[in-house]
Amino acid sequence: MSLPTFKKFGAGVMLALVAILPSAANAAEKLTELKIDWATYNPVSLALKDKGLLETEFEKDGIAIRWVQSLGSNKALEFLNASSLDFGSTAGAAALIGKVNGNPIKSIYVYSRPEWATLVTRPETGITKVADLKGKRIAATRGTDPHIFLVRALQDVGLTEKDVSVVALQHGDGKAALLRGDVDAWAGLDPLTASAEIEGGAKIFFRNKEANSWGILNVREAFAKDYPDVVKRVLATYEKAREWSLANPAELHKLLVTATKLPDAVIEKQLKERTELTHSKIGQQQKDAILAAGLALQKAEVIKADVNVQAVVDQLIDGSFTTASK
DSSP: OOHHHHHHHHHHHHHHHHHHSOOGGGOSOOOOEEEEEEBTTBHHHHHHHHTTHHHHHHGGGTOEEEEEEOSSHHHHHHHHHTTSOSEEEEEHHHHHHHHHTTOOEEEEEEEEEEOOEEEEEOGGGOOOSGGGGTTOEEEEOTTSHHHHHHHHHHHHTTOOGGGSEEEEOOHHHHHHHHHHTSSSEEEEETTHHHHHHHHHOOEEEEOOGGGSOOEEEEEEHHHHHHOHHHHHHHHHHHHHHHHHHHHOHHHHHHHHHHHHOOOHHHHHHHHHHHEEOSOOOOSHHHHHHHHHHHHHHHHTTSSOTTOOHHHHHHHHBOOTTOOOOO
C-alpha cells in the first residue's frame, strides 16, 4: 500500500470511529429514572414525596421518580454506594465517614439542622451522666450521627468504645432493646427518641446540640458528573418542599404522623424542639461542624491517623449545585 493510499485508509478509519463513538456531550445515557430517598429523620423529604414535586418537575423529560426509604445514614450510604440511590439523606459526619471509606459521594444540600442525637436510658438504671456508661451495654447504629455522638461523648470524659459494650442495632431496634431492658443505654435518633420518652418513659441523660452534625443530602459523584443540570433541578425542587414545610407546619406534622405511625405528641417534640428547617445552602458552617466531628473521630481512632480529614471534608462538600441564599 502506497503512503498516500495508507493516509486515505487511516483517515477513513478515523471518520468511521468518530461516527460510531458518542461525543463527549452525549456520553451519558439518557436518564429515565431518578432514585431518591425519603426518611423520617428528613421531614422535608416527606413533603417532597407527598406533594409529587419531583414527578411534576421531570414529567416532561420522561424521567420517573423511584422513592426508597432510608432507615438511617448507614442505609442511605449503603444504597448510594451500590447505586440503588442517586440522592440520599444522611448526617454530615456520617457522610464524612462514608467518604473516608471510599464511598464516591458529594454532600450538596442541607435539609435540616437537627438535634436528633442524644443519649437515652431508663430511669431505673441509675445512669445520669456519660461517665456512668463505663462497663455498660449501649445500643447504637454504627456509622450514624447517634453513634458518632456517643463516641465523642465518651471521649470527652476520657472513655472509649473499649470501655463500654456497643450493641450494633438499627435505630428502631435500639429503642426496643432499651425499653425491654436488653441494654442499659441507647444512642437515640428522633423521632424514635421522643417516642421512647413519651411512650416508654425513657430519659435523656446527655445532650449536646453542637455535637449533632447537619442533615445533609448527598449525590453519587458519577451521577453529578453525568447529569449536573438534573442535580440543580432536584435541589431547586427540594427548596420548594423546604419552603412549603416552613409555611405549613401543621400539614408537615400530619405527614410525619402518617409516615411514622407515632402519636402527635412525639412528632410535636421532634419538629418543635429538635428540628430547624431554616437552612439549605451548604458551605463553611457545615464544613466546620463536619471537620470537628471528623477530627474527634480520628482522635478516637475511628478514622485512621494517616487520613487528611480536612482534605476529605473539602472533597465532600460541594455547594455549586444550589442557588439557595442561606
